[in-house]
Amino acid sequence: MINIRQLRFRYPTGTFRLRIEKLDIAQGEKVAVAGPSGSGKTTLLNLIAGIVLPDSGCITTGETRITDLDERARREFRVCRIGMVFQEFELLEYLNVLDNILLPYRISPALTLDQSVRERARKLAVDVGIEDKLRRLPRQLSQGERQRVAVCRAMLTRPRLLLADEPTGNLDMDNKDRVLDILEEQATAAGATLITVTHDRDLLHRFSRVIDFADLRETGA
Amino acid sequence: MVRFFGLAGVAGLLLAGCVEKTPEQPAPEDSRLTVYSVNYPLHYFSQRIGGRQVIAVFPTPVDVDPALWTPSPDTVAAYQDADLIFLNGAGYARWVGLATLPEARMINTSHAFEDRYIELEATVTHTHGPMGDLGGNHSHTGFALTTWLDLRLAKLQARAITDALIKMRPAVAETFEARFGQLAGELDALDARLVTAAEQLEDTPIVFSHPVYEYLQRRYGLNGRSVHWEPDETPGMRQWRELDELLRTHDARWMVWEAEPAADTQAGLESRGIGSLVFSPVANTPVSGDFLAVMDAQISALETAATGL
């Protein structure tokens, strides 16, 4: 599903450099990208998501060559085909749970918010166990509940690819397992590829494939 | 041919209908002027001159001297609604000076001869405090009131009424003028008779029962002196003595009364060789007749008296 070839990336400032000769991830794989904090794992996700472009090389997701798309096309591709879950949850504090889940449909003209979407959102909320909290604001939820809201938001567009950046970084042990279970269940149910970036080695056993980020990138002086 | 004359006849009838003067109809109610007067002579003049173009009102009760009458506030309010208010002037009707009346609609009918008012000698006045009035002495000299007894002045008052009516209804000016002309002629005739009668009287002394004949006296040159006798009251001893004292220097042959004096009074006068002659100022509505009729009768009586001398 994801194919990366001769990728070269370097931030304009700083010495960080990323170089990936080849990386393939099949559709439906549950992959963990492990590495220490600050190693550039988030940058990898940003490259895969098309948030940033590499200096050279190509990234293909499905049949779409991300690196050939302009920014607008990449955004549309991202909102329609990729779901993202973040360490800090990144919920909008002034929207209730339901509106947070529906957010992608409100901020992209590529998506149309209709009754079927609302029903899908409610079903997702049921699936992750927060159906009684739809009218609440994020500040009224626990950490675990917030992350579950984020998962629902990521899954609402029925993405083919789910990118989770340190999804359990701010959770306690119980919630870590619970959220990871949900991520896996949702990805499996949707037939989506799950790429989870984490620095927590205790969680790696849950994944069928672990990519050590140190093996992927090169840093240079 | 027949048809032509028929049409001509119809046309002629139509034209005749247009030319023929329609009889005088009362003016529509809303175009009639409502005029109030403060005494009967002015009321009479306004009726004579105004005709059907006015509703003339004189609300003073018949048994009250209009000069001394004080209307109720409601009656004053009725005066306020009048189109014109005819005042006599010379301070007549003291209430006018106190009441609230529309200045623009008040007509002083004697304005034209204010310089010919007859000033009266001081009557009883009052002041307040030992120093008198701080603003100056309060003296009520005043003027004689019965201006219309000089029939030339009466004509001028009628003229003032005519001018006021014409100003309000210029469209009917001709009618008002015609009526005034008629009234003026009648007043002139009466005036001429009075002049003749007065000439016949020459300087014959007469006594006026009340000081209300100043204008009559001045206009017609009557040699008169006044006392303060009421027609319906028998004079007391003091009054007879005052009369006798007066007669010593003013040997009057007639006493002129505002109304028929009491029989006793007449008898007392006759014993002194003085006849009684009624010459009412007609300030209020007469029991019978109208102003000119009453004046005509009175002048006739005066003529008789003058002839008999």
Add this chain to the structure above:
Amino acid sequence: MSDVLYLAWRYLAHHRIKTAILLFSVTLILYLPNGLNVLIDQSASQLTARAASTPLLVGAKGSPLELVLNSLYFESDPPETTTWEQLQRVRDTGFASTIPLYVRFKARNFPIVGTDLGYFDARGLELAHGRMMAVPGECVLGWDVAEELNLGPGDHLISSPESVFDLAGIYPLKMHVVGVLARAHSPDDRGIFVDVKTTWIIQGLGHGHQDLSRPEAASGVLSRSENTIVANASVVQYNEITTGNMASFHFHGDLSAFPLTAIIAIPADDKSRALLMGRFENPEETQQIVRPTAVMDELLETILTIQSYVVAAVLMVGAGTLATAALVFMLSLRLRQREIETMTRIGGSRATIIAVLAAEIASVIAASAAVAALLTFLTGQFGSAVIRNFILT
């Protein structure tokens, strides 16, 4: 578009205090200059209308503004008085009809306006109840007077002494209410209208008392000569005019010297006005003739000058407030950077994100504009009443 507006609305509703403050500030900035203009325009109209309906005022030489304010608005201390003789002087020219005014006394804090029937015609005043005053001692109340004092025809009202210790001069007169004027939406609503002779009686220039020539008044007689009776201070003077004692009322002194605060002159035409004004141009003239419109225009010019400064100040404050609001917004944007980044990362369109932020600003401005417009409209509707009730009175 609905999603954009929805997100903007949710943001504003969530931060309601901040939104309220912004709304309030922007509304004030938008409303104040307009509201001020409307209020001042209405004030000017009312002042001008009142002045325009009063062609000329004649009074003793002095402050024209004081003469106008006392005569048109029954405010300010009474000016130096003119006299009845001056009224006759104007009348005798034939150039104008005249209306006397004597506005000096009060009853229960409402001005007593001594005048004649011509005043009501000139001002277009109609009766709501009762009738016009007919004799001294009767009064007609302005609408507000009747309402506030709960008085109507048949009631009475006592004039206030000018000074508690003024024993020898102005004393209270019990006046009879005979009518109430319909609401005029002018200073006339707060007037107590009497015949000018009544104000002279209040002043003590006229009075009524027992007939001094009668025996029952003997105790009030100081001395008596053939034609003159001098009364002492014990003679009973009436402080109420009734049908029973009205005939006894009289004035002492020369009527032509009796006081007025002003004379309203209504010229027949422009030529008459010019001729009449020319009669008062003599440098030794003791009277002045003013055109109230000219006096009010001068006053309004001063007000408008002040208004310009006020509006300029308001605009400057407004600019400062807008700058502060812009700063608040920019700081808010900085604080929301993460939120914007999130929306970008999950694929939100840049245009939509910008639209949401712009919609927040536009909503505040639109709501403020709507409230400001409503306030301006209300000012236009009720400003006249505010001016009449709280500013001109």
